[in-house]
Amino acid sequence: MQILQDNLKPAVFQRLVTEEPFAQRSRSEVYDLVAERVVEPQVQQTWPLFDSLLHRGEILAEIAQEYPGAQAKFLSWIDAKFLVTPQSSQPERPGYGRRSWDRC
Numbered sequence: 001m002q003i004l005q006d007n008l009k010p011a012v013f014q015r016l017v018t019e020e021p022f023a024q025r026s027r028s029e030v031y032d033l034v035a036e037r038v039v040e041p042q043v044q045q046t047w048p049l050f051d052s053l054l055h056r057g058e059i060l061a062e063i064a065q066e067y068p069g070a071q072a073k074f075l076s077w078i079d080a081k082f083l084v085t086p087q088s089s090q091p092e093r094p095g096y097g098r099r100s101w102d103r104c
Helices: 002-007 010-019 027-039 049-054 056-066 080-084
Strands: 072-075 100-103
Touching: 002 010, 002 027, 049 056, 056 072
Parallel strands: none
Antiparallel strands: 072 100
């Protein structure tokens, strides 16, 4: 929580507290907020579900060649929220479309 408070504008931090106090948030929720609001990973490329499941090795090789030093991350998007939430135009936000590998 301190990381968020130190790195967000006071009004943004207060809005997060008002939406749901940090004492009531899971560790995973707070981690996701830090990743989204403070770290701000840069997505270089995404792959469709079929490719990410069947061609993982090729994808990892391409990532190593095209983006040296970057981190590949598989984001699972299938959960209950997926069934009731519209798609997002941001592939780094799982739960709204396709699986993606991102490089942080």
